[in-house]
Amino acid sequence: MVDKREIIEAEAHCDGPCGVYDPASARIAAEAVQSMTNKMLGLECPNTGDTAGMAAYLNTMSRYASIKEEEAQRCKKELLVLWTDFFKPEHLESIPNLHDIFWQAAKLCSACKVEVSSVHAQELMDACEEIHGIFWGAKGRDDAWVRAS
Amino acid sequence: MAADTGKTCLVRINGDSMWPTLRDGDEVECDLSAYSDSLPVVGDVVLSVHPLRSSVRVVKRVGEISSLGRFFLQGDNPDPLSTTDSHTFGPVAIELILGRIDLTNHD
Numbered sequence: 001m002v003d004k005r006e007i008i009e010a011e012a013h014c015d016g017p018c019g020v021y022d023p024a025s026a027r028i029a030a031e032a033v034q035s036m037t038n039k040m041l042g043l044e045c046p047n048t049g050d051t052a053g054m055a056a057y058l059n060t061m062s063r064y065a066s067i068k069e070e071e072a073q074r075c076k077k078e079l080l081v082l083w084t085d086f087f088k089p090e091h092l093e094s095i096p097n098l099h100d101i102f103w104q105a106a107k108l109c110s111a112c113k114v115e116v117s118s119v120h121a122q123e124l125m126d127a128c129e130e131i132h133g134i135f136w137g138a139k140g141r142d143d144a145w146v147r148a149s
Numbered sequence: 150m151a152a153d154t155g156k157t158c159l160v161r162i163n164g165d166s167m168w169p170t171l172r173d174g175d176e177v178e179c180d181l182s183a184y185s186d187s188l189p190v191v192g193d194v195v196l197s198v199h200p201l202r203s204s205v206r207v208v209k210r211v212g213e214i215s216s217l218g219r220f221f222l223q224g225d226n227p228d229p230l231s232t233t234d235s236h237t238f239g240p241v242a243i244e245l246i247l248g249r250i251d252l253t254n255h256d
Contacts, residue, residue: 008158008160008161011163011207011233012162012163012164012165012167012171012173012207012208088230
């Protein structure tokens with residue numbers, strides 16, 4: 001029996017997925033992209049006659065490039081999960097430019113993947129910081145932006 | 150049917166599956182006797198017992214009524230990740246539907 005005027009709590013949300021989202025995953029990947037980008041730009045090329053040195057240089061540069069591309073792709077994936085799974089149509093009421101923010105951030109991931117650009121790497125970090133603020137704001141929180149590096 | 154004749158209750162919405170009709174934190178009235186003498190019709194917003202979690206109550210809209218007389222409940226939110234409804238827990242029996250949500254005075 002239900003008492004008259006009793007307040008019943010009715011669930012009106014999805015209970016399927018884990019429901020655990022955090023833009024920190026994208027931020028960590030973006031930091032790795034920035035770190036690898038800066039390492040690539042700072043690596044000194046040996047003389048062409050230095051066979052062993054050139055091999056080490058190419059090996060190191062290849063590894064930096066590989067990690068940069070992997071992390072850029074990971075960053076894009078993490079951003080897309082937030083965009084398509086966490087954010088809902090109702091969020092567009094308070095964040096009307098939400099789609100453009102994520103679109104531009106995803107574009108930066110692609111740019112960082114194919115380029116060696118410290119400018120775009122920083123812009124990707126800036127985009128992640130903006131998304132961090134939007135995400136926690138949507139959850140009614142004001143979590144501080146932090147970096148691991 | 151689990152309805153109590155002549156009774157109403159208040160239902161507090163927890164979540165956004167019924168957005169934009171109902172928002173998180175909204176309180177709406179539920180007519181617990183609405184289906185004492187009739188059945189829900191397509192378009193009704195109803196309070197139901199979750200068929201797989203008996204302690205949980207859900208508010209959804211009747212989307213379809215099957216040939217077997219079971220009710221396909223769904224959220225109004227167009228985002229499929231916003232709602233757990235009959236798309237996942239299947240159509241529900243009339244015994245689980247507790248009443249009809251009154252939206253007449255709801256903004």
